[in-house]
Amino acid sequence: xxxxxxxxxxxxxxxxxxxxxxxxxxxxxxxxxxxxxxxxxxxxxxxxxxxxxxxxxxxxxxxxxxxxxxxxxxxxxxxxxxxxxxxxxxxxxxxxxxxxxxxxxxxxxxxxxxxxxxxxxxxxxxxxxxxxxxxxxxx
Amino acid sequence: xxxxxxxxxxxxxxxxxxxxxxxxxxxxxxxxxxxxxxxxxxxxxxxxxxxxxxxxxxxxxxxxxxxxxxxxxxxxxxxxxxxxxxxxxxxxxxxxxxxxxxxxxxxxxxxxxxxxxxxxxxxxxxxxxxxxxxxxxxxxxxxxxxxxxxxxxxxxxxxxxxxxxxxxxxxxxxxxxxxxxxx
Amino acid sequence: xxxxxxxxxxxxxxxxxxxxxxxxxxxxxxxxxxxxxxxxxxxxxxxxxxxxxxxxxxxxxxxxxxxxxxxxxxxxxxxxxxxxxxxxxxxxxxxxxxxxxxxxxxxxxxxxxxxxx
Numbered sequence: 511x512x513x514x515x516x517x518x519x520x521x522x523x524x525x526x527x528x529x530x531x532x533x534x535x536x537x538x539x540x541x542x543x544x545x546x547x548x549x550x551x552x553x554x555x556x557x558x559x560x561x562x563x564x565x566x567x568x569x570x571x572x573x574x575x576x577x578x579x580x581x582x583x584x585x586x587x588x589x590x591x592x593x594x595x596x597x598x599x600x601x602x603x604x605x606x607x608x609x610x611x612x613x614x615x616x617x618x619x620x621x622x623x624x625x626x627x628x629x630x631x632x633x634x635x636x637x638x639x640x641x642x643x644x645x646x647x648x649x
Numbered sequence: 650x651x652x653x654x655x656x657x658x659x660x661x662x663x664x665x666x667x668x669x670x671x672x673x674x675x676x677x678x679x680x681x682x683x684x685x686x687x688x689x690x691x692x693x694x695x696x697x698x699x700x701x702x703x704x705x706x707x708x709x710x711x712x713x714x715x716x717x718x719x720x721x722x723x724x725x726x727x728x729x730x731x732x733x734x735x736x737x738x739x740x741x742x743x744x745x746x747x748x749x750x751x752x753x754x755x756x757x758x759x760x761x762x763x764x765x766x767x768x769x770x771x772x773x774x775x776x777x778x779x780x781x782x783x784x785x786x787x788x789x790x791x792x793x794x795x796x797x798x799x800x801x802x803x804x805x806x807x808x809x810x811x812x813x814x815x816x817x818x819x820x821x822x823x824x825x826x827x828x829x830x831x832x
Numbered sequence: 833x834x835x836x837x838x839x840x841x842x843x844x845x846x847x848x849x850x851x852x853x854x855x856x857x858x859x860x861x862x863x864x865x866x867x868x869x870x871x872x873x874x875x876x877x878x879x880x881x882x883x884x885x886x887x888x889x890x891x892x893x894x895x896x897x898x899x900x901x902x903x904x905x906x907x908x909x910x911x912x913x914x915x916x917x918x919x920x921x922x923x924x925x926x927x928x929x930x931x932x933x934x935x936x937x938x939x940x941x942x943x944x945x946x947x948x949x
Contacts, residue, residue, distance in 0.1 A: 535703070540784045542892065543699035545792060547914045551707040558715055579815070586808045589801055604797040617782040621793040624800070631804050632914055635811035636712055639921045642818045643719040646928060652836070659843040659877075666850040666870055675862055682866055689873050697901035698880045699890045701909050705876070708917045713869070716917075720862060720924040724931040728860040729938050738857045746849040750842060758837030760886030762899070767885060771902040779893045787891040787903040788910065796907060803911040810918035817925040 514563075521563040528556035536629050540618070546625035550632025557633075558640045566644040575641055578634050585631025589624050596620070651695060652759060658692045673728045675721055683714040700788045840881040847874035859939040861927045865920060872916050879905040 536549030561569035593604040601608035606620025665685045672678050686709020693702035757764035778790040792800055847870055854867025883905035891903035931937050934945055 539789050540786055542786065543703055543788075543890065544786075545700065545789045545910075547910055548700065548703045548707065551704060551712060551914060551917075555707055555711045558712065562715070582808060582811050586804055589804055593797075593801070604801070606794060606797075614781065614783040617794055618784065621782060621784060621789065624793050624797065625789070628800065628804055631808055635807050635918060638811050639814050639918075640712075640715065640719070642814050642925070643716060643723070643921075643928075646818050647723055656836070656839055659840060662877075663843055663846050663850075666847050669866060669870065670850050670854045670858075675860070678863065678866055682869065685870070685873065689877060692877060693880050696880045696884045697888060697890045698883065698906045698909070699892075701876070701880060701906050701913065704910055704913045708913050709873070713917050713920055716921050716924055717862070717866070720928060723928045724862065724937050728858070728863055729941075735857050738853060741856070742849045742853045745852065746845050749845045749848070753838050753841040753845070756838065756841055757882075759840055759881065760884050760888075761837070762885045762888075764882070766882050766905075767902050771904050774903055775891065775893065775900050785893045787893060787900070788906045791903055792907045792910065800911060803915050806915050807918045810915075810922045813922045814925045817922070817929055 517563055521559060525556055525560055528559070529553060532556060532633075536625065537622075539625060540621065546628030547632055549625075550629040550634075551636060553629070553633040554636025554640070557637050561640065561644065566641065570641065573637055575638070578637050578641070581630055581634035582638060583631075585627045585629070585634065588627035588630065592620055592623050592627070655692060655695055655759075658688060658695065662688050662692070673730050674726070675728055676718070676726050678728075679714060679717040679721065682717070683710045686710045686713070700786075841878065844874045844878045844881065847871075847877070861930065861937045861939065862924075864939075865923050865927065868923075869916070869920060872912075876909050876913065879909050 532549045532553035535544035535552060536546065539545035539549065557569060557573055560572065592606070592609075596605050596608050597603050599608040604620075604624075606617045607613035609616035609619050662685065665681055665688065669678055669681050669685065672681070686705060690702045690706040690709065693699075693705055757766075774787055774791055774795065778787045778795070779785050782790045782794050784790045851867045851870030851872075851874060854870065855864050858864055858867065883902040885899055885901050888899040888901040889897050891900040891906065893900070927937055930942065934942050936942060936945075
């Protein structure tokens, strides 16, 4: 893909808006269409596009496989931890109402954090799966 | 009018599915499957499922196409053609399909607001979710709050699938082909 | 035109059977996975078809609208799509491993190799 000038330029122009859009989908998911699952997939797709155009080795320098692998677990743990915190604060597991003084604020906060967890895990798993498949042919 | 659009799109979907089953060139099959996913994303959009359309467009037309092409690069892009015609599977499929079509005759018609599915918990969610969670997007509220356990399970499934792929393909390739003869 | 109200379900069944047919007749493992995905997508369309309410809009509550489509199937399918791609990736990974061990992804050849041991 080294010589495809048009692809490289277009990808360079597109990747920042894709990643930015993923973040918008993640954090605006409460009010419009969107949420962790969609954002994670779009974020992963942005990295996959980068890896397709500029090569997997270059992409691995940006998203280091060790860090991405940790992120796979961090998302699920973040989700589970919210449940534990609500348990410790006197509610039942994953009952966000106790997370803040006002139940509605608590719900909002809980949903925000677990959506973040979902987004991190989904994005990390998508990137990891792609890296694993792409590295297979070469080794 | 809206239903007319859905009907046309569904017909396209059926034609694409026939092409996917019939073709033997797997690269073409995978590309057609990308088109199939994009078409179904458009159908979801027309059917008011914006969140689902979003996901399907990113997953089906994006990531799963890339993954399948990656697999073809690691295996083979041509399907071995089997010339023999298989009447028994066709018969099985037709009978199963006919039974299912018979089953649909009792189903509520498209867009019927009195259907059983719209009488159970959905009105409660639509009425109370914005007040109870402060989130106007009911899909997000139900996903993260009312069905939080469910979503935790789904995320765990994704995590497990990721770990599984890493275990299967992550380790460096061993020379299994040579060893097989000696076993 | 009452039968048109069932058209969605009939197309769903057609797609389902197309996927089913691909799974049971095709020997190529990648083609089988594509068939399973066809089947899966048909189920998604079934759920979303059922959630539609005539004259409704997307379930994002606003004072402007009174009728919304049913949000519950959307939630179920939204997660199912992402889980679906993750499990598809797992299946494809298995196919790659089978290819590396057997040198083929055709089912009959794999059975043949298994028997020759």
